[in-house]
Amino acid sequence: MSGQVFAAFLEVVRRIPAGKAATYGLVARLAGMPRCARTVGFALAGCRDSSVPCHRVVDRFGGTKAAFDVHAPGTQRALLEAEGVPFRPDGTVDLEQCLWDPFSEG
DNA sequence: CCGATGACCAAAC
DNA sequence: TGTTTGGCCATCG
Secondary structure (H helix, E strand, C coil), rough: CCCHHHHHHHHHCCCCCCCCCHHHHHHHHHHHCCHHHHHHHHHHCCCCCCCCCCHEEEECCCCCCCHHHHHCCCCHHHHHHCCCCCCCCCCCCCCHHHHHHHHHHC
């Protein structure tokens, strides 16, 4: 891992429990970079690091528009649904229900 | 090695 | 109240 910030995002993402989802802004904030939401997406885009649940990360609207979902439409949603993540009729994640609460851990 | 970009978010006018 | 620009950092060409 060349960058610490880069790893910081991945560490936060890995802490997302199954059946829950987080937004880029949330992850960035927990990592200590509220303005670095873009970098979060890029960190996940280069998901070559390790088993990081990048599919549990969506935009604030719950839109599943990940890089690995571009070539395989529905992949991200399928993974989330498999974990029990609720979806809206719009096809977006119901963040109001499954939004990961970092304070809920302890 | 340098420039531009990218799975976004929030403050500012 | 709504639209626009700025920001952060690693990777690609």
